[in-house]
Amino acid sequence: MTRAPGTLAALPKLPKDGLRIVPLGGLGEIGRNMAILEYAGRLLVIDCGVLFPESDQPGVDLILPDWSAYEDRLDDIEAIVLTHGHEDHIGGVPFLLRERRDIPIVGSKLTNAFVAAKLREHRIKPTLKDVREGQRVTYGPFDLEFFAVNHSIPDAMAVAVRTGAGVVLHTGDFKMDQVPLDGRITDLAGFARLGFEGIDLLMSDSTNAEVPGFVTPEEKLGPVIESVIREAQQRIIVASFASHVHRIQQVIDAAHKNGRKISFVGRSMVRNMGVASDLGYLNIPAGLTVSIDQAARMHPSQVVIISTGSQGEPLSALSRMATGNHRHITVAEGDTVLLASSLVPGNETAVNKVINALAELGANVISKDNALVHVSGHAAAGELLYLLNTTRPSNLMPVHGEWRHLRAHAALARKTGLGDEHILLTSDGDVVDLVEGRASIVGHVDCGMVYVDGNSAGVDENTLKDRLILGEEGFLACTVVVSTSSRMVVRKAHALARGFADNPEIVAAVEPLVDAEISRMLDDGVTDVHKLAQAMRRTLGRWVSDTHRRRPMILPNVIDL
Known part of the structure; x- marks a missing residue:
């Protein structure tokens, strides 16, 4: 090629x-x-x-x-x-x-x-x-x-x-x-x-x-989902893709058959199910749906919550329930959580984290790994x-x-x-x-x-690398004030670290090394602020690598009076 x-x-x-x-x-x-x-x-x-x-x-x-x-x-x-x-x-x-x-x-x-x-x-x-x-x-x-x-x-x-x-x-x-x-x-x-x-x-x-x-027919799932809803004694939370109309229809049918109301949670879920219902792709019996406010006040055995978050998305409704941060729903001992979706490659860690958090709260988590609830x-x-x-x-x-x-x-x-x-x-x-x-x-x-971050499309790879370094290693910043005209350090170096060491004062040890290097370069006639900052970066980098075996983000700052 x-x-x-x-x-x-x-x-x-x-x-x-x-x-x-x-x-x-x-x-x-x-x-x-x-x-x-x-x-x-x-x-x-x-x-x-x-x-x-x-x-x-x-x-x-x-x-x-x-x-x-x-x-x-x-x-x-x-x-x-x-x-x-x-x-x-x-x-x-x-x-x-x-x-x-x-x-x-x-x-x-x-x-x-x-x-x-x-x-x-x-x-x-x-x-x-x-x-x-x-x-x-x-x-x-x-x-x-x-x-x-x-x-x-x-x-x-x-x-x-x-x-x-x-x-x-x-x-x-x-x-x-x-x-x-x-x-x-x-x-x-x-x-x-x-x-x-x-x-x-x-x-x-x-x-x-x-x-x-060949893939298992969808019709095989209906009886399994219905049995899960029939046998559950408390609240049922079903997490699915917000576009999976067929699977959600099966949940709606099972809830209706067992005398439970349904409530949609999550912006995309509410939006898409409204569209599908209006166009006739989703059949919701009259009076079956309730708002999330109503669902929160009902007895847990009377409602099925249909939510986003099947992929462990941090801000999804299910993730917020798992961490106890959802405004309306608090997962309790004996609740049933049904993950009615497949696992998108790359999401394994996030999904397992949510499952473990739900299990810690006492929920019974059902997924395609232990029941035929998704194909x-x-x-x-x-x-x-x-x-x-x-x-x-x-x-x-x-x-x-x-x-x-x-x-x-x-x-x-x-x-x-x-x-x-x-x-x-x-x-x-x-x-x-x-x-x-x-x-x-x-x-x-x-x-x-x-990469899209908020409303900005075009976050570059370097920005992502910086974020990873900050998240994993923290940062080490240092500021020194000089007078290049008189070739002298006016105010000695001051170092600051975040996310780098338990004791923030530990970085004080590098300050004399920075002062000595900047003074040496000024004595040698180097007055370019950029070159002085590069020298500071090298000094900080050597010290943190030799002393702590770490690679934080280094932010040198040279101020010329």
Whole structure:
């Protein structure tokens, strides 16, 4: 594989009848899904999601795809196509629309409704185009056809993109539950028809490529969830993704059957369930819901709390309950907490911390590890093989997965007879050209992480490193006042440390060393304040390393009178 310098200008020219595909997220990771397709000078975006931060990314709220390589070509974007309404596919849309607000957004009715609700919080009024399975629409040179796929959220779709270069099928996230709760199965007949027409490139979900067989049907979970709610004697708290409409419907049905009211907790949960209910995707019997204020006053045996926080997010409702900081709900001995979701890679530590905190409070924690209360929304290996054999693509590009998932998907493709030269294992930023039915990697564009902290998008790696150092090692600051004109120390060094040592006075030992070094440099005729500060930094660094074997952040300050 060749790698060109990290700019679009440095890439080889796209042939006249060629299609270029550049993934900007979702490869080598679970999240940040985004791909840009280019044909005849125009661009099409498929998904624009976020990734949630890990413990070594302090102060970060979200991580976006890096579309900076295309920042000068935003006017060339015909549309953003969204495969479904999960955050890892739609969460980045508000930030892209900040840069060009009139980009049309094409998605299913529920997906677009979730996006519209999210954009209202950003005070952006989008241009939405609702589409449904079986529909074909055209944006510029891109002819789009949509197919129903079964996933852990209603209204998920795959999209086929037809251009003069050929046909690309992007599955989005999918599985093949043959008895889905909403009766909407993955359109294998449509995929077969498209395969007969000829699929030049298949971009397919890889998340469960290592899991043998087929995913357990969703209908198996209903009786288990109902038994948990039936047998619980006190309050029940269910934590789920705020977009998992199917799972929440099962909880609502079980609560209703057992005479319990329900209360939604968490801003995104309240928002999304309101949208799903208004559009008819969620059936809530009249009078079943109560406010969180009402739920807090009810007897624990009469209510089910449906909350955000299944991934251990520090500020989520469940995390605040676990730490005793929730304004309304206090977890008590004998309460039941049901984690009705899968574990996103990277969140293990945070989730286990919440589970342990809940257990310490006396709660009975039920998760997919000890009961059948959740199944994956992604196709397992048997289903991926089924899709490959049904569609018979000329080329495969595994997407949506960590490297082990991508490689496992490639191994499945080989079993169906697809040669290595037709399987593209790519990283974020790799540039794939589809020309005359052959897909190949032709270069690479710089494609890093874009960190969001509050309203600021673009926190850089150096800032994150500084935060890690401050969190792990603390800081050591030192100030000295000099007169460079008379070449003398006017006020001796004063050192200050925080998060570095139990005894803050311990740093006083370095002050004479700083004074001696600054005096020596002044005597040698060095009067540049920056060079004096560098000398102070070296002196502080040597002392703290030799004496304490530590590496705090060092902040030297030289004031020239």
